Amino acid sequence: MKADLEADFEAFVETSGDRFYRTAYAITRDRAHAEDVVHAALASAYSRWKGLHDKRPEAYVRRMIVNEILGWGRRRSAPVATLEHPPLRRSDPDLVQTDAVWNALRELPVAQRALIVLRYYGGLSVAEVADTFATRPEVVQAQTTAALFDLRRLITLARQRART
Numbered sequence: 001m002k003a004d005l006e007a008d009f010e011a012f013v014e015t016s017g018d019r020f021y022r023t024a025y026a027i028t029r030d031r032a033h034a035e036d037v038v039h040a041a042l043a044s045a046y047s048r049w050k051g052l053h054d055k056r057p058e059a060y061v062r063r064m065i066v067n068e069i070l071g072w073g074r075r076r077s078a079p080v081a082t083l084e085h086p087p088l089r090r091s092d093p094d095l096v097q098t099d100a101v102w103n104a105l106r107e108l109p110v111a112q113r114a115l116i117v118l119r120y121y122g123g124l125s126v127a128e129v130a131d132t133f134a135t136r137p138e139v140v141q142a143q144t145t146a147a148l149f150d151l152r153r154l155i156t157l158a159r160q161r162a163r164t
Helices: 003-028 031-047 057-075 093-107 110-121 126-133 137-163
Strands: none
Touching: 003 031, 003 057, 003 110, 031 057, 057 110, 057 126, 093 110, 093 137, 110 126, 110 137, 126 137
């Protein structure tokens, strides 16, 4: 790879790498798997950088990350590993709420979890999520509605269990 393309790729990784990792981790809740997925996606992007760098490389890498995670979720028969997320001060009600959401999110199927993470944690538009999933925006809207319904149901169930 020419030096200017290599420098361009390094700048891309510098500006987007952490965001890719946070997204992958938010979906998988597994640090090692998130790192592996992001590394593989960036390695693939590097090998295609000459034709990719002046297009939409972030969307391309994001799609690769999500596709790999979804494929892993389908291949894996055991539940997703539950690693801790950054420690929360339990006295702060907003943080406790956030903890409840992450716990419920962990119980969603991986595709629903990916939709919620990309749309609300990642701040992507419906069109960007549709591009990531290679589907129509209407499909993303319908699936996101269903995922949010399931997420609310799981949070409600967790609250009910906590009361008893």
